[in-house]
Amino acid sequence: MMLPFYEVLNIGDYFLNLYSHFSILIKYCTKHIKMAKVLTSRSENYSQWYNDLVIKADLAENSAVRGCMVIKPYGYAIWEKIQAELDRMFKETDHVNAYFPLFIPKSFFSREAQHVEGFAKECAVVTHYRLMKDEENGGLKVDPSAKLEEELVVRPTSETIIWNTYKNWIHSYRDLPILINQWANVVRWEMRTRLFLRTAEFLWQEGHTAHETSEEAVEETLKILGIYSTFAEEFLAIPVLKGLKTDSEKFAGALDTYCIEALMQDGKALQAGTSHFLGQNFAKAFDVKYASREGREEYVWATSWGVSTRLMGALVMAHSDDNGLVLPPKLAPQQVVIIPIYKTPEEYAATRERAHAIKDSLKKLGVSVKVDDRDTQKPGWKFAEYELKGVPLRLAIGPRDMQNGTIEIARRDTLTKEVIAQDQLTTVIPALLDEIQRTIYNKAFKFRAENTFNVDTWDEFLVQIEKGGFISAHWDGDAATEKMIQDETKATIRCIPLDSVAEAGLCVRTGKPSVRRVIFARSY
RNA sequence: CGGGGUAUAGCGCAGUCCGGUAGCGCACCUGGUUUGGGACCAGGGGGUCGCAGGUUCGAAUCCUGCUACCCCGACCA
Numbered sequence: 032m033m034l035p036f037y038e039v040l041n042i043g044d045y046f047l048n049l050y051s052h053f054s055i056l057i058k059y060c061t062k063h064i065k066m067a068k069v070l071t072s073r074s075e076n077y078s079q080w081y082n083d084l085v086i087k088a089d090l091a092e093n094s095a096v097r098g099c100m101v102i103k104p105y106g107y108a109i110w111e112k113i114q115a116e117l118d119r120m121f122k123e124t125d126h127v128n129a130y131f132p133l134f135i136p137k138s139f140f141s142r143e144a145q146h147v148e149g150f151a152k153e154c155a156v157v158t159h160y161r162l163m164k165d166e167e168n169g170g171l172k173v174d175p176s177a178k179l180e181e182e183l184v185v186r187p188t189s190e191t192i193i194w195n196t197y198k199n200w201i202h203s204y205r206d207l208p209i210l211i212n213q214w215a216n217v218v219r220w221e222m223r224t225r226l227f228l229r230t231a232e233f234l235w236q237e238g239h240t241a242h243e244t245s246e247e248a249v250e251e252t253l254k255i256l257g258i259y260s261t262f263a264e265e266f267l268a269i270p271v272l273k274g275l276k277t278d279s280e281k282f283a284g285a286l287d288t289y290c291i292e293a294l295m296q297d298g299k300a301l302q303a304g305t306s307h308f309l310g311q312n313f314a315k316a317f318d319v320k321y322a323s324r325e326g327r328e329e330y331v332w333a334t335s336w337g338v339s340t341r342l343m344g345a346l347v348m349a350h351s352d353d354n355g356l357v358l359p360p361k362l363a364p365q366q367v368v369i370i371p372i373y374k375t376p377e378e379y380a381a382t383r384e385r386a387h388a389i390k391d392s393l394k395k396l397g398v399s400v401k402v403d404d405r406d407t408q409k410p411g412w413k414f415a416e417y418e419l420k421g422v423p424l425r426l427a428i429g430p431r432d433m434q435n436g437t438i439e440i441a442r443r444d445t446l447t448k449e450v451i452a453q454d455q456l457t458t459v460i461p462a463l464l465d466e467i468q469r470t471i472y473n474k475a476f477k478f479r480a481e482n483t484f485n486v487d488t489w490d491e492f493l494v495q496i497e498k499g500g501f502i503s504a505h506w507d508g509d510a511a512t513e514k515m516i517q518d519e520t521k522a523t524i525r526c527i528p529l530d531s532v533a534e535a536g537l538c539v540r541t542g543k544p545s546v547r548r549v550i551f552a553r554s555y
Numbered sequence: 556c557g558g559g560g561u562a563u564a565g566c567g568c569a570g571u572c573c574g575g576u577a578g579c580g581c582a583c584c585u586g587g588u589u590u591g592g593g594a595c596c597a598g599g600g601g602g603u604c605g606c607a608g609g610u611u612c613g614a615a616u617c618c619u620g621c622u623a624c625c626c627c628g629a630c631c632a
Contacts (some may be wrong), residue, residue, distance in 0.1 A: 069593080078626095097623080153631070222556075222630060229632070282632095290632095302632060341632060372591050379590095411592040418592095429591050439591075555632085 069419065072353045077297040078225075084347060085226045088356045088420050091343075098224040098231030105420065106343060108364035110234065113342055114214065116266055116361075117236060120258050126210040126238060131192050133216070134183035139191035142316035146190065149283020153220040155185040155231075185218040190284065190309070190335055193239045194317040201241060201331055203322045208251075209241040227344035228301075228555055235339035241331045243323070245310070248332035249287075252308040255336040256289045259304035267342065268359040268472035269293045269349045270479050271303055272501070272550060274526025279510050282335075286310035292525045292550065294479045295348040298499015300525045300552035303345050306336035344555070349475050350444075356421025357444055359471050360464040365401040367393060367460060368422045372410050372429030379406070382428050385453075389426065389438070392457055398464065418443060423467050424460065428453075444470050485548070492539050492551075496520045501552050505545035507538035516540050516551070525550045 069087060071079040085091055090106030102110065118128070134157060140147045161177035164170075186192065193211075200206060218232050238255060242248040256273055263271045271291035281288035285307035293303045314320070314330040323329045350357040360366050369390060371382035383404045390400040401422075403413050410427065417425055425448075427439040438456065441448035444467050451459060482500030486492050495502055506512065506524065517523050527549045536545045 093624085149631095219631075221632095223626095223628095233632085235632090305632075337632085339632065370591095374590060406590095409590055409592090409594065411590085411594080413593085414591095415593045427591065431591075 069415070070353055070355065073296065080353070081344075081348060082226065084351060084356060088347075090347070090356075091226050093226070096231075098221060100226050100230050100232075102234075102340070105364060109346070109358070109362055110340060110343060112362045112364070113266070114236070117258075117262055117338065118212075118214075120262060121212050121236075121238070124210075124254065124258065126212045126240075128213060129211045130213050130215070131189050131196065133186055135186050135189070135192045137182045137184050139195055140184060142191065143284050143312055145312070146284035146316075150187045150219070154187055155218050155220055157183040157185065186215075187217055187219045188335075188337075189213065189215070189217075189237055190239065190313055191317070194313040194319060194333070197239075197241055197331070198317050198319045201319055201321050204243050204324050207241055207243045207321060207331065208247065210238075210251075211240065212236055212238040225344075227340055227347070230340075233340045235337050237335060237337040240334045241314075241319070242334070243321070243329075243332065245332050248310075248334050249308050252287070252289060252306045252334045252336070255306040255334070256291065256304075259306065259336075259338060260291050263291055263293065263303055263345075264472065266359065266361045267303075267346055267349070268361075268468060268475060269303070269345060270472065270476045272526060272528050273530070274528045274550065276305075276526060277510070277513060277524045277549075279513055280524060282307045284309060284312050285335075286312070289529075290526055292501075292552075293345055293349060294482060294501055294552070295345070295555070296478065297348070298482060298553075300501065300550075300554040301341070301345050301348070302525070302554065303342060304336070304338040307334060309333035309335060350471050351421065354446070355419035357471065358421035358423060360423045360468045363399075363421065363423050365399050365422050366464055367398055367400045367424045367426060368413075368417045369400060369402045369426040369428065370410055370413050370417075371402070371404050372427055374430070378430050378433075381433055382430070385433065386426075386428055389428070389453070389456060393460055396457060396461055398460055414441075423464060426456075442467060444474075486539060487536070489539055493520065496522045496551070496553065499553065501525070501550050503548045503550055504539040505534075505536035505547075506549045507541050507543035507545050509541070509543075512538060512541050512543075521553050522551045523554055525552050525554060 070083045073080045085106075088105070089103050090109070091100045091102045094101045121128075137156070140150070140154075158179055159173045159175075159177045160179060161174040162171045163174040165172040197209065200209065214234070214236050216232055216234050217237075221229050221231055224230050240248070240251050242251060260271050260273050263269050271293050273291055274289065276282075276288040276290055282305065287308040289306045289308075290302050291304045293301050295301055309332075311330040311332060313333050319331045320328050321331055346358070346362065347356065350359070369386040371379065371386045373379040373382050383402070386402045386404060390402050393400045403417075408416075414425065414427075421443060423443050425441040425443070427441070429439075432438050432450075432453070436453050437450045438453050439448055439450050440459070440463075442463070479501070484495055484500060484502055486495055486502045486504045492502060492504060502522070513524055527547070531547045531549075533547055536548070537543065538545045
């Protein structure tokens with residue numbers, strides 16, 4: 032998608048040169064696009080905007096099953112791109128994929144006390160394995176004679192089944208480390224659900240690693256956090272804070288939970304990924320020991336980490352606007368769409384042929400292109416449609432362009448369009464895609480910077496939390512204070528940023544001494 | 556699990572108060588004119604009115620009971 036040599040050039044300068052070049056070659060004018068409104072606007076009702084958008088951009092819809100969504104082809108294509116890149120990053124760091132069962136014996140959950148407490152309230156349980164004809168109404172009913180000996184829990188996460196398995200795999204330090212990831216679905220029976228952000232069933236990857244030492248496990252935990260943040264920033268184009276969760280926010284069963292936190296356009300925070308240092312909790316619960324180099328028997332050290340289809344929600348809420356989705360080029364199922372414009376059959380044939388020729392030349396550069404040459408929809412309809420779906424670049428080629436050797440090129444991120452020479456496309460498009468990826472990120476970065484506030488008094492805190500954004504404030508480190516703040520403002524501590532500097536101060540709520548600032552926000 | 560709302564064509568809705576041939580917009584089908592920002596004209600197809608009972612000569616409409624979904628809270632990634 033990007034030409035390799037761009038990476039070794041100063042991209043900004045290169046791009047400027049390209050542009051000054053064009054302005055000599057061709058006449059172009061930048062126009063702003065105006066569009067019919069099909070979405071609720073963000074200012075009118077942000078959550079309605081989100082719901083509208085997910086449905087209208089064809090990402091997903093609600094299913095016949097309460098709380099469970101159907102991810103539609105266009106949405107799934109984005110998820111596949113997310114998967115492909117993360118999978119590549121995991122494998123590059125020596126992780127391998129495997130698959131563990133969907134069903135977990137109920138007794139496994141009781142082994143780790145913290146863990147069970149965290150998930151018990153939202154587990155789906157399989158109790159029977161057979162249906163039978165219901166004589167009363169002609170339908171089907173559960174066969175009471177087919178009750179399972181031990182009930183099975185539909186996995187809300189797989190630590191227990193995996194550590195029960197690792198017990199058989201690990202005997203010696205020579206068996207370590209184990210660096211396994213699985214792509215799977217999990218079920219958490221949520222009360223209130225929203226497409227992608229919180230659904231009863233969702234897709235994710237969960238990594239589960241086993242190590243000889245605490246240090247090695249911590250290193251793994253942070254390595255993954257780094258992968259997540261790199262992925263978020265370079266692919267999702269969302270700047271994230273890397274940080275540590277407080278005790279009350281951490282994963283049930285972990286010693287430390289690290290996270291990446293992103294800020295959405297409505298000023299609410301969204302946790303986009305987590306990486307846990309599990310210590311020896313699961314090794315002890317499932318009796319996973321190894322013979323060390325010194326011949327001693329030791330418990331194994333563990334990590335687990337995951338990102339889910341929730342990232343899709345983050346992607347939508349971070350960048351999109353009142354006209355629809357805005358997708359970063361690196362994750363867009365189609366980076367470019369070409370729309371032929373014509374009146375006569377001859378013009379149709381000619382523009383269509385040229386469109387396909389352009390597509391072929393761009394495909395050779397690794398750009399994904401779709402030609403929409405359907406005769407059943409009008410150009411205006413198509414323009415609106417691809418804007419709604421967030422296609423980064425749109426090319427329109429009509430009779431005038433055929434004569435002049437030009438083409439109209441419209442950017443989704445800035446909603447601007449201009450006319451350039453066709454023979455420049457293979458140079459301009461890759462550079463523009465790269466530029467769009469960067470612009471989207473920069474916009475999100477600027478938004479976060481403008482919505483992150485240092486707050487030192489409680490009055491100020493109360494005012495600012497209503498406005499939204501990240502609040503950087505001192506906290507005395509007491510869970511009771513954290514709870515009090517949450518009860519009073521609905522704000523939680525999103526994380527203790529890893530790059531936070533030691534700074535003496537007074538807790539924003541209690542006035543007790545504090546050694547560093549933490550990030551507060553209302554969150555999804 | 557509390558509080559509120561909704562259920563009528565694929566989608567969005569009106570009709571319900573005051574019972575009497577089930578409607579509108581979009582979408583869909585056919586033909587024509589159109590096509591550089593969601594085209595227009597003409598014709599056409601499509602609904603056991605969420606489900607189950609009840610009242611009535613007659614129920615989308617009145618009564619009873621279910622169910623599902625949405626929104627706001629409590630809980631969570």
